[in-house]
Amino acid sequence: MKPINVGLAGYGFSGQSFHRPLLQHSNDYQIHTVMSSNKEKVQEDLAGVSVVPTLDELLQEDIELVVITTPNHLHYDMIKQSLAAGKHVVVEKPFVTKSKEGEELIQLAEEKSLLLSVFHNRRWDADFLTIRKLMESKQLGEVTTYEAHFDRYRPAVKDRWKENKIDGGGVLYDLGAHLIDQALYLFGKPKWVFADVFSQRDPEKAEDYFQITLGYENTRIGLYSRSIVLDPGPRYQVHGRKGSFVKYGMDRQEADLKEGLDPYSKSWGKEDKENWGTLTLVEGEKVNTIKLPSEKGDYTQYYRGIHQAIRNNQSSPVPPEEALDVIRIIEACKKSAEEKKSVYLES
Numbered sequence: 001m002k003p004i005n006v007g008l009a010g011y012g013f014s015g016q017s018f019h020r021p022l023l024q025h026s027n028d029y030q031i032h033t034v035m036s037s038n039k040e041k042v043q044e045d046l047a048g049v050s051v052v053p054t055l056d057e058l059l060q061e062d063i064e065l066v067v068i069t070t071p072n073h074l075h076y077d078m079i080k081q082s083l084a085a086g087k088h089v090v091v092e093k094p095f096v097t098k099s100k101e102g103e104e105l106i107q108l109a110e111e112k113s114l115l116l117s118v119f120h121n122r123r124w125d126a127d128f129l130t131i132r133k134l135m136e137s138k139q140l141g142e143v144t145t146y147e148a149h150f151d152r153y154r155p156a157v158k159d160r161w162k163e164n165k166i167d168g169g170g171v172l173y174d175l176g177a178h179l180i181d182q183a184l185y186l187f188g189k190p191k192w193v194f195a196d197v198f199s200q201r202d203p204e205k206a207e208d209y210f211q212i213t214l215g216y217e218n219t220r221i222g223l224y225s226r227s228i229v230l231d232p233g234p235r236y237q238v239h240g241r242k243g244s245f246v247k248y249g250m251d252r253q254e255a256d257l258k259e260g261l262d263p264y265s266k267s268w269g270k271e272d273k274e275n276w277g278t279l280t281l282v283e284g285e286k287v288n289t290i291k292l293p294s295e296k297g298d299y300t301q302y303y304r305g306i307h308q309a310i311r312n313n314q315s316s317p318v319p320p321e322e323a324l325d326v327i328r329i330i331e332a333c334k335k336s337a338e339e340k341k342s343v344y345l346e347s
Helices: 013-024 039-045 055-059 072-084 099-111 126-137 171-187 253-258 300-312 320-339
Strands: 004-009 029-035 050-052 065-068 088-092 116-119 143-149 192-198 209-215 220-225 236-240 243-247 277-283 286-292
Touching: 004 013, 004 055, 004 300, 013 029, 013 039, 013 065, 013 088, 013 253, 013 300, 029 055, 039 050, 055 072, 065 072, 072 088, 072 099, 099 116, 099 320, 116 300, 116 320, 126 171, 126 236, 126 243, 126 277, 143 171, 171 209, 171 220, 171 320, 192 320, 209 320
Parallel strands: 004 029, 004 065, 029 050, 065 088, 088 116, 143 220
Antiparallel strands: 143 236, 192 209, 209 220, 236 243, 243 277, 277 286
């Protein structure tokens, strides 16, 4: 089957470290053209690939799929322009910065019968896949508490767009989009949202801290990101009526992509035993605790799914409607933090 010709719009951290290796090592895709102002940087990784400075020029190339990895505030205009040019679109998370923009783009993609998807790659983290399997098997029973952290130790603010007060800047759109997407995937839409969001390091810069509670009938979800955490605790804690699962450490795929490892190799995404989570179950009058082998993390599943959606008309691995729900929750979080009260969502 003919590979899908890709136009990669943007060659910053995400474009170079995530999308480029996932596409470059796959037989299903051919990176045809890259939009970048740094031709030398691109061709160090992709020798011979055409490099153009603007999206207009990229869209004139012989490409089927545009992969957008530019700063968040540019997503809406670039997606709209790409769809209008008749191209399928994958965009780096977050989808857009305003839910009304997402609604418009979804309608445009439907009208033109084009694929539109958002790269919520952390659905394929090893630890999250392990939690998914546990919940699907109902080993923990009814889950009453789910807690997820994305903490880092970065006491100094860096001079980059993500940390400036611009549309789509800040940790809520960055790391929050990951944690919210995972929570919605497992539990669906909450009844209400309460959030504390602020700039912990420098009030003149974008927010770098959040604490979010998603409220369901009998379940509470806590999502956290803090920028001054030198010794983080568990990344995940999931507690149910029959047991608990606690997991430390980060999925290794991002670090391995930075190291230039092949994401399609057999050993890809396998966690070392010392990083496995702890599963504690009550069985009768006994309580048993084991180290639970992690599922194999696999970001390649996203682009395998995109190929099937384009070539075989199968379902998208991340439909835009699901990515739009993430933006709606982010908007609710911002409103909650500003008004210092819970925000109830429309049913």
